[in-house]
Amino acid sequence: DAKTTQPPSMDCAEGRAANLPCNHSTISGNEYVYWYRQIHSQGPQYIIHGLKNNETNEMASLIITEDRKSSTLILPHATLRDTAVYYCIVRVRNNAGNMLTFGGGTRLMVKP
Amino acid sequence: NAGVTQTPKFQVLKTGQSMTLQCAQDMNHNSMYWYRQDPGMGLRLIYYSASEGTTDKGEVPNGYNVSRLNKREFSLRLESAAPSQTSVYFCASIPGGGRGKQYFGPGTRLTVT
Numbered sequence: 459d460a461k462t463t464q465p466p467s468m469d470c471a472e473g474r475a476a477n478l479p480c481n482h483s484t485i486s487g488n489e490y491v492y493w494y495r496q497i498h499s500q501g502p503q504y505i506i507h508g509l510k511n512n513e514t515n516e517m518a519s520l521i522i523t524e525d526r527k528s529s530t531l532i533l534p535h536a537t538l539r540d541t542a543v544y545y546c547i548v549r550v551r552n553n554a555g556n557m558l559t560f561g562g563g564t565r566l567m568v569k570p
Numbered sequence: 571n572a573g574v575t576q577t578p579k580f581q582v583l584k585t586g587q588s589m590t591l592q593c594a595q596d597m598n599h600n601s602m603y604w605y606r607q608d609p610g611m612g613l614r615l616i617y618y619s620a621s622e623g624t625t626d627k628g629e630v631p632n633g634y635n636v637s638r639l640n641k642r643e644f645s646l647r648l649e650s651a652a653p654s655q656t657s658v659y660f661c662a663s664i665p666g667g668g669r670g671k672q673y674f675g676p677g678t679r680l681t682v683t
Binding site: 492494499500501502503504507545558559560561562563 | 574603605611612613614615629658660662671672673674675676677
Protein backbone atom coordinates (compact mmCIF):
# COMPACT_ATOMS: atom_id res chain seq x y z
CA ASP A 459 0.00 0.00 0.00
CA ALA A 460 1.16 3.52 -0.83
CA LYS A 461 2.51 5.76 1.89
CA THR A 462 0.66 8.94 2.82
CA THR A 463 1.85 12.24 4.26
CA GLN A 464 -0.36 14.45 6.40
CA PRO A 465 0.33 17.54 8.51
CA PRO A 466 0.53 16.55 12.17
CA SER A 467 -1.99 19.13 13.36
CA MET A 468 -4.46 21.77 12.20
CA ASP A 469 -6.86 24.22 13.82
CA CYS A 470 -10.26 25.25 12.52
CA ALA A 471 -12.87 27.70 13.79
CA GLU A 472 -16.25 26.25 14.67
CA GLY A 473 -18.71 26.65 11.78
CA ARG A 474 -15.98 27.07 9.18
CA ALA A 475 -14.88 24.49 6.63
CA ALA A 476 -12.00 22.25 7.65
CA ASN A 477 -9.75 21.25 4.76
CA LEU A 478 -7.40 18.38 5.57
CA PRO A 479 -4.72 17.62 2.96
CA CYS A 480 -3.06 14.31 2.20
CA ASN A 481 -0.19 13.53 -0.16
CA HIS A 482 0.03 10.07 -1.72
CA SER A 483 2.41 10.59 -4.61
CA THR A 484 3.18 6.86 -5.05
CA ILE A 485 -0.44 5.76 -5.28
CA SER A 486 -1.13 2.97 -7.78
CA GLY A 487 -3.94 2.91 -10.28
CA ASN A 488 -6.00 0.36 -8.34
CA GLU A 489 -5.56 1.95 -4.91
CA TYR A 490 -8.39 3.81 -3.25
CA VAL A 491 -8.11 6.76 -0.87
CA TYR A 492 -9.83 6.19 2.48
CA TRP A 493 -10.39 8.59 5.34
CA TYR A 494 -11.04 7.56 8.94
CA ARG A 495 -11.10 9.56 12.14
CA GLN A 496 -10.52 8.71 15.76
CA ILE A 497 -12.18 10.72 18.48
CA HIS A 498 -10.37 10.64 21.80
CA SER A 499 -9.18 7.01 21.90
CA GLN A 500 -12.43 5.56 20.58
CA GLY A 501 -12.29 3.06 17.72
CA PRO A 502 -11.59 4.66 14.33
CA GLN A 503 -14.66 5.71 12.38
CA TYR A 504 -14.98 5.49 8.61
CA ILE A 505 -15.64 8.82 6.87
CA ILE A 506 -15.40 8.46 3.11
CA HIS A 507 -13.40 6.87 0.30
CA GLY A 508 -12.82 7.36 -3.42
CA LEU A 509 -10.81 6.22 -6.42
CA LYS A 510 -10.53 9.20 -8.77
CA ASN A 511 -13.81 11.07 -8.76
CA ASN A 512 -14.75 13.51 -6.05
CA GLU A 513 -17.08 12.02 -3.48
CA THR A 514 -19.57 13.47 -1.00
CA ASN A 515 -21.61 11.93 1.78
CA GLU A 516 -23.41 13.15 4.87
CA MET A 517 -20.18 13.59 6.77
CA ALA A 518 -17.69 15.07 4.33
CA SER A 519 -16.44 15.64 0.80
CA LEU A 520 -13.34 14.13 -0.74
CA ILE A 521 -11.49 15.96 -3.47
CA ILE A 522 -8.87 13.93 -5.37
CA THR A 523 -6.50 15.70 -7.77
CA GLU A 524 -6.52 14.65 -11.39
CA ASP A 525 -3.11 12.97 -11.10
CA ARG A 526 -4.34 11.26 -7.87
CA LYS A 527 -1.17 12.21 -6.04
CA SER A 528 -2.99 14.16 -3.37
CA SER A 529 -6.44 14.60 -1.88
CA THR A 530 -8.33 16.86 0.50
CA LEU A 531 -10.98 15.93 3.03
CA ILE A 532 -13.48 18.73 3.55
CA LEU A 533 -15.72 19.01 6.61
CA PRO A 534 -18.03 21.78 5.39
CA HIS A 535 -19.16 23.17 8.75
CA ALA A 536 -16.85 21.94 11.48
CA THR A 537 -18.26 21.49 14.98
CA LEU A 538 -16.51 20.94 18.29
CA ARG A 539 -17.40 17.25 18.00
CA ASP A 540 -15.25 17.02 14.86
CA THR A 541 -12.12 17.44 17.00
CA ALA A 542 -10.26 14.20 16.31
CA VAL A 543 -7.27 12.62 14.60
CA TYR A 544 -7.93 12.15 10.89
CA TYR A 545 -6.20 9.37 9.00
CA CYS A 546 -5.69 9.26 5.24
CA ILE A 547 -5.06 5.75 3.95
CA VAL A 548 -4.55 4.37 0.47
CA ARG A 549 -5.01 0.71 -0.28
CA VAL A 550 -6.17 -1.75 -2.84
CA ARG A 551 -9.86 -2.17 -2.23
CA ASN A 552 -10.11 -5.85 -2.96
CA ASN A 553 -6.76 -7.16 -1.78
CA ALA A 554 -6.90 -10.42 0.12
CA GLY A 555 -5.65 -8.96 3.36
CA ASN A 556 -7.88 -5.89 3.33
CA MET A 557 -5.46 -4.29 5.71
CA LEU A 558 -5.46 -0.63 6.64
CA THR A 559 -2.07 0.94 7.29
CA PHE A 560 -2.44 3.86 9.68
CA GLY A 561 0.16 6.59 9.79
CA GLY A 562 0.31 9.45 12.26
CA GLY A 563 -2.74 11.28 10.94
CA THR A 564 -3.70 14.95 11.41
CA ARG A 565 -4.91 16.11 14.79
CA LEU A 566 -7.74 18.56 14.02
CA MET A 567 -8.69 20.95 16.78
CA VAL A 568 -11.99 22.76 16.24
CA LYS A 569 -12.11 25.90 18.36
CA PRO A 570 -15.12 27.97 19.43
CA ASN B 571 -26.90 -4.72 15.37
CA ALA B 572 -24.32 -4.34 18.10
CA GLY B 573 -21.57 -4.03 15.46
CA VAL B 574 -18.13 -5.00 16.77
CA THR B 575 -17.91 -5.77 20.48
CA GLN B 576 -14.81 -6.31 22.58
CA THR B 577 -14.26 -7.68 26.06
CA PRO B 578 -12.89 -6.71 28.46
CA LYS B 579 -12.79 -2.92 28.25
CA PHE B 580 -9.91 -2.64 30.71
CA GLN B 581 -7.36 -5.13 32.00
CA VAL B 582 -4.27 -4.97 34.19
CA LEU B 583 -1.82 -7.87 34.01
CA LYS B 584 1.44 -8.68 35.71
CA THR B 585 4.44 -9.57 33.58
CA GLY B 586 4.26 -13.22 32.56
CA GLN B 587 0.51 -13.59 32.98
CA SER B 588 -1.64 -14.72 30.08
CA MET B 589 -5.03 -13.55 28.85
CA THR B 590 -7.34 -13.62 25.87
CA LEU B 591 -9.03 -10.59 24.37
CA GLN B 592 -12.39 -11.38 22.85
CA CYS B 593 -13.95 -9.83 19.75
CA ALA B 594 -17.27 -10.55 18.09
CA GLN B 595 -19.19 -9.01 15.20
CA ASP B 596 -22.81 -9.55 14.21
CA MET B 597 -22.65 -8.12 10.68
CA ASN B 598 -21.78 -11.39 8.93
CA HIS B 599 -18.42 -9.97 7.85
CA ASN B 600 -15.81 -12.30 6.43
CA SER B 601 -12.62 -10.49 7.47
CA MET B 602 -11.54 -9.55 10.99
CA TYR B 603 -8.48 -7.74 12.36
CA TRP B 604 -6.58 -7.01 15.53
CA TYR B 605 -4.68 -3.71 15.87
CA ARG B 606 -2.74 -2.14 18.71
CA GLN B 607 -2.34 1.55 19.34
CA ASP B 608 0.39 2.89 21.56
CA PRO B 609 0.06 6.38 23.09
CA GLY B 610 0.29 9.13 20.46
CA MET B 611 0.74 6.63 17.63
CA GLY B 612 -1.32 5.31 14.76
CA LEU B 613 -2.75 1.80 14.68
CA ARG B 614 -0.54 -1.16 13.83
CA LEU B 615 -1.91 -4.47 12.56
CA ILE B 616 -1.14 -7.51 14.72
CA TYR B 617 -3.04 -10.33 12.97
CA TYR B 618 -5.92 -10.64 10.60
CA SER B 619 -8.31 -13.28 9.37
CA ALA B 620 -9.40 -12.81 5.77
CA SER B 621 -12.08 -15.46 6.15
CA GLU B 622 -13.25 -18.10 8.59
CA GLY B 623 -10.57 -20.73 9.07
CA THR B 624 -7.64 -18.54 8.01
CA THR B 625 -5.31 -16.26 9.94
CA ASP B 626 -2.24 -14.28 8.89
CA LYS B 627 0.40 -12.16 10.55
CA GLY B 628 0.32 -8.41 10.29
CA GLU B 629 3.01 -5.86 11.05
CA VAL B 630 3.64 -6.68 14.74
CA PRO B 631 2.63 -10.32 15.49
CA ASN B 632 5.37 -11.29 17.96
CA GLY B 633 4.06 -12.20 21.40
CA TYR B 634 0.50 -12.82 20.20
CA ASN B 635 -1.63 -15.66 18.93
CA VAL B 636 -5.09 -15.55 17.40
CA SER B 637 -8.03 -17.86 16.87
CA ARG B 638 -10.86 -17.39 14.41
CA LEU B 639 -13.36 -19.43 16.37
CA ASN B 640 -16.17 -19.03 13.85
CA LYS B 641 -17.35 -16.33 11.47
CA ARG B 642 -18.42 -14.09 14.35
CA GLU B 643 -15.52 -14.36 16.76
CA PHE B 644 -11.81 -13.57 16.56
CA SER B 645 -9.75 -13.76 19.75
CA LEU B 646 -6.27 -12.45 20.55
CA ARG B 647 -4.12 -14.24 23.14
CA LEU B 648 -1.12 -13.01 25.04
CA GLU B 649 0.66 -16.11 26.36
CA SER B 650 3.20 -14.30 28.54
CA ALA B 651 2.45 -10.61 28.85
CA ALA B 652 5.28 -8.06 28.77
CA PRO B 653 5.26 -4.34 29.67
CA SER B 654 5.88 -3.58 25.96
CA GLN B 655 2.41 -4.95 25.27
CA THR B 656 0.78 -2.16 27.26
CA SER B 657 -1.49 -0.61 24.65
CA VAL B 658 -5.04 -0.14 23.46
CA TYR B 659 -6.22 -3.06 21.33
CA PHE B 660 -8.83 -2.61 18.63
CA CYS B 661 -10.70 -5.29 16.77
CA ALA B 662 -12.23 -4.56 13.37
CA SER B 663 -14.18 -6.29 10.64
CA ILE B 664 -14.99 -5.75 6.97
CA PRO B 665 -17.39 -7.42 4.54
CA GLY B 666 -16.02 -10.07 2.22
CA GLY B 667 -14.04 -9.22 -0.87
CA GLY B 668 -12.59 -6.09 0.59
CA ARG B 669 -15.62 -4.05 -0.25
CA GLY B 670 -17.08 -1.50 2.07
CA LYS B 671 -15.77 0.20 5.12
CA GLN B 672 -13.99 -1.26 8.10
CA TYR B 673 -15.88 -1.25 11.39
CA PHE B 674 -13.96 -0.92 14.65
CA GLY B 675 -14.77 -2.02 18.17
CA PRO B 676 -14.48 0.29 21.20
CA GLY B 677 -11.07 -1.04 22.23
CA THR B 678 -9.50 -2.85 25.19
CA ARG B 679 -7.05 -0.89 27.35
CA LEU B 680 -4.36 -3.27 28.59
CA THR B 681 -1.70 -2.38 31.13
CA VAL B 682 1.11 -4.81 31.90
CA THR B 683 3.08 -4.04 35.05
